[in-house]
Amino acid sequence: MSEGNKKTVLIMKEKHQVPQDVKDELKFFVKTKKAILKALKEKRMTVPELSEELNMPKDKVLYFTMSLLKYGFVAVDEIDDMDEYFYYKIKDNG
Amino acid sequence: MQENQNIKEYDALVIGAGIAGGEAALNLANVGNKVLLVDKELTVGGKMILLSKVFPTLDCAACITTPKVSEIARHSGITTLTSTEASDIIQKDDGTFEALITTQPRYVVVEDCTGCQLCEEACPVNVEDQYQYGLVGRKAAFIPFSIASPRAAAIDIENCTLCGACERACPTHCIDFTQTVEKYTIKCKSVVVATGFQLFDPTLIPRYGFGRFKNVITSMQMERQLAPTRPFNTVLRPSDGKMPDNIAYVLCTGSRDKTVGTPICSQVCCMYSTKQAQLLMGALPMADITLYYLHIRAFGKGFNEFYAQAQSMGVEYVKGKVAKITEKEDGNLILRYEDINTGKVTETEHDMVVLSVGILPNEGITKLFTNRKLELDPFNYVSQSNPLESPAMTTIEGVFVAGVASAPMDIPDSILSAGAASSESANYIRHISKKTLEV
Numbered sequence: 001m002s003e004g005n006k007k008t009v010l011i012m013k014e015k016h017q018v019p020q021d022v023k024d025e026l027k028f029f030v031k032t033k034k035a036i037l038k039a040l041k042e043k044r045m046t047v048p049e050l051s052e053e054l055n056m057p058k059d060k061v062l063y064f065t066m067s068l069l070k071y072g073f074v075a076v077d078e079i080d081d082m083d084e085y086f087y088y089k090i091k092d093n094g
Numbered sequence: 095m096q097e098n099q100n101i102k103e104y105d106a107l108v109i110g111a112g113i114a115g116g117e118a119a120l121n122l123a124n125v126g127n128k129v130l131l132v133d134k135e136l137t138v139g140g141k142m143i144l145l146s147k148v149f150p151t152l153d154c155a156a157c158i159t160t161p162k163v164s165e166i167a168r169h170s171g172i173t174t175l176t177s178t179e180a181s182d183i184i185q186k187d188d189g190t191f192e193a194l195i196t197t198q199p200r201y202v203v204v205e206d207c208t209g210c211q212l213c214e215e216a217c218p219v220n221v222e223d224q225y226q227y228g229l230v231g232r233k234a235a236f237i238p239f240s241i242a243s244p245r246a247a248a249i250d251i252e253n254c255t256l257c258g259a260c261e262r263a264c265p266t267h268c269i270d271f272t273q274t275v276e277k278y279t280i281k282c283k284s285v286v287v288a289t290g291f292q293l294f295d296p297t298l299i300p301r302y303g304f305g306r307f308k309n310v311i312t313s314m315q316m317e318r319q320l321a322p323t324r325p326f327n328t329v330l331r332p333s334d335g336k337m338p339d340n341i342a343y344v345l346c347t348g349s350r351d352k353t354v355g356t357p358i359c360s361q362v363c364c365m366y367s368t369k370q371a372q373l374l375m376g377a378l379p380m381a382d383i384t385l386y387y388l389h390i391r392a393f394g395k396g397f398n399e400f401y402a403q404a405q406s407m408g409v410e411y412v413k414g415k416v417a418k419i420t421e422k423e424d425g426n427l428i429l430r431y432e433d434i435n436t437g438k439v440t441e442t443e444h445d446m447v448v449l450s451v452g453i454l455p456n457e458g459i460t461k462l463f464t465n466r467k468l469e470l471d472p473f474n475y476v477s478q479s480n481p482l483e484s485p486a487m488t489t490i491e492g493v494f495v496a497g498v499a500s501a502p503m504d505i506p507d508s509i510l511s512a513g514a515a516s517s518e519s520a521n522y523i524r525h526i527s528k529k530t531l532e533v
Contacts, residue, residue: 009258012271018255022219026255029220029231047335058334059308065335066326067220067231076327083380084336086327 032056032064037073037090044077046085104130104173105523107193107282109180109462112140113159113505114497114512115288116166121516122286123171127523130280131166132178132195137242139163140290144225144239146320148505149369150400156241156322163243176200176244183285183463188533189492189526190283199273201249206268209237209245213260213269221253223325227315229332230325235260235269240323283526284519287468287476287488288496288512291453294348294356302344302449307421308333310447313343313366320373329377331446333425338446339380342429343367344416345387349452358473360452361502364391367450368401371409384410384444386431394504414440419447453502466490475501486515492526494519 032054039045039053047065051058065088068074077087108119111133119131137143143163145155166172175197182194213235223232225239234254237247249260249269261269293314296304304310309331319329331338345367349360364387371383390411392398405411414431417439421427426445433440455474460467469477469489476495479487486494496515497508 007258007261008269008271009256009261013256016251016256022253022255025221025253026219030218033220051334059332062326062330062332062335063230064220066229069327070230070232070325071215079337086330086335086337 029064032060033068033073036061036064036068040074040088040090044087044089046080046087048085050088101192102130102278102280104128104280104282105527106130106284106286106519107132107180107183107191107280108286108288110140110288110290110497110499111135111138111166111174111176112288112290112497112508113142113162114290114499114508114515115140115286116162117509117512118286118288118496118516118519119172120162120166120169121513122520122523123169125520127171127520129172130195130282131172131174132180133174133176134179135238136176136200136248137238137244138166138174138176139241139243141314142505143241144314144318144321146317146322146373147369149365150394150396152369152372154322160241160243163241167243177248181462185463185466185490185492188530189522190281191285191492192279192281193285195278195280197276197278199251199275200246201251201269201271201273202247203268203270204244204246206266207244207246208266209247210265211237211247212263212265213247216259216263218257218259219253219255221250226318226325227312229315229318283492283523285490285493286496286515286519287459287462287493287499288515289456289459289499291498291502292456294354294360294451294454296347296449296451298354299347299351301418302347302416302447303419303421303427304449307419307425307427307447309338309421309425309427309445310419310449313363313370313448313450316370316448317366320370320377329374331425336425336445337378339378340382340444341374341378341384341446341448342427342442342444343371343383343385343448343450344419344429345385345450346415347449347451348454350388356452356454358502359391361391362504363450363452365394365397365400365504367448368392368404368409370448372404372407375407375409382410383408384412384442386412386414386416386429388413388415394506453498456499459499463490463493466493468493471501473501475499484518486511486518492522494522 075091105127143159177198217233217235219234220231222228234250392401413434416431418430471477494515496512
């Protein structure tokens with residue numbers, strides 16, 4: 001809903017300052033998202049493989065990969081030969 | 095802050111819109127009462143709407159909750175306010191009440207939101223999703239979950255970068271950052287307290303490693319992993335995304351444990367763990383599931399058969415209190431426990447551990463009332479002044495208690511309790527209305 005033609009977010013910006021940690025979190029997410037999608041563009045990967053490629057802890061890789069799955073950037077592929085880890089691939093629209 | 099000077103009048107104020115509060119509100123409205131139903135969360139449905147299935151029937155929890163939630167939303171006798179809390183409740187001399195209602199801004203005009211999720215798509219932020227218990231992310235402009243009611247977006251202003259992408263993407267222009275806290279004073283004839291429960295925080299038992307060991311999760315996190323709207327593509331270990339094949343449950347985590355201040359049984363953990371074990375046998379057919387317990391309390395209708403069914407499916411029940419959990423380098427976990435049947439201290443390895451956390455009363459209920467004292471029982475649940483003859487009656491005339499606010503109980507018992515509360519509340523409303531007419 002606009003006040004005249006003014007977007008209401010501009011009114012909020014005048015009285016509310018975005019905390020630095022929120023800005024930092026956004027930067028980190030954007031960077032991680034790009035890195036995961038770039039790696040998956042090359043080939044499908046499991047969480048441990050992505051972790052090695054990105055040099056990031058496996059639990060963090062799982063969290064971000066699952067978030068990207070939820071947002072529609074990543075799709076699930078087959079499970080590996082040991083029936084342990086799923087492969088993840090980039091989604092066509094990702 | 096906006097203050098609304100018009101005092102609205104209702105027959106009943108129901109605090110808490112979980113399964114008990116929702117049921118009480120529906121019962122009261124169905125007999126002609128005007129009800130105000132408030133919940134501090136962004137959606138009604140409480141914790142039940144987040145469950146996978148219910149025991150012992152294994153019915154889909156959402157399939158039971160959703161029609162009820164939708165009936166609440168459509169009922170002409172019920173006004174539902176989410177992100178809203180009641181406080182400063184005063185009982186007047188004529189037995190009626192006045193309450194202050196405070197609604198936090200959602201930054202979305204709910205009536206105009208179509209739930210299209212374009213704002214969610216446009217939002218660049220990623221933060222932990224509280225409705226998935228931190229297992230996955232969500233946006234700062236978000237719909238809590240797919241079956242939320244109202245199914246409308248909300249802006250998490252604490253994590254919003256104020257980029258304005260959501261407002262630009264919204265086709266109905268329903269995003270409104272000018273919203274502020276709103277305060278209402280209402281009058282009502284009766285109050286139903288249905289404030290539910292909170293889950294035990296397992297970090298209070300550091301020897302179980304929750305928060306330090308990624309593969310030690312809570313039963314609510316497993317519940318989400320088993321639900322159709324799950325955070326992962328299937329049940330996975332949070333440490334590395336491996337499909338687990340040897341899962342342990344530690345029962346009585348934060349129940350029947352004086353050392354953490356929760357001496358009583360939570361009533362539901364044995365059965366929800368048995369339910370999850372059965373669901374896991376379906377989701378991971380090759381997995382071994384072991385439940386470490388003190389006593390199995392299968393006291394309700396069909397519960398013992400449900401327990402026997404789990405055993406016949408291959409779920410292993412080990413009588414023994416887990417003393418300590420340690421983590422190996424590969425993320426597997428070693429459980430050290432005393433096997434009661436053999437009397438030996440034993441260690442076993444599992445690749446994932448679920449802590450069956452107990453339930454605790456919600457705090458701060460007594461502070462809602464100003465000139466009357468709502469008494470609590472020794473375990474901090476709302477005291478029932480006459481539990482045999484009038485189970486919903488509290489120490490304040492006209493205030494009734496429904497569901498887990500009065501004691502730990504399962505879903506059918508919560509619904510029964512809500513039935514008692516709404517029936518007693520309706521009687522009180524009738525009595526007060528008659529008295530007012532006579533005056």
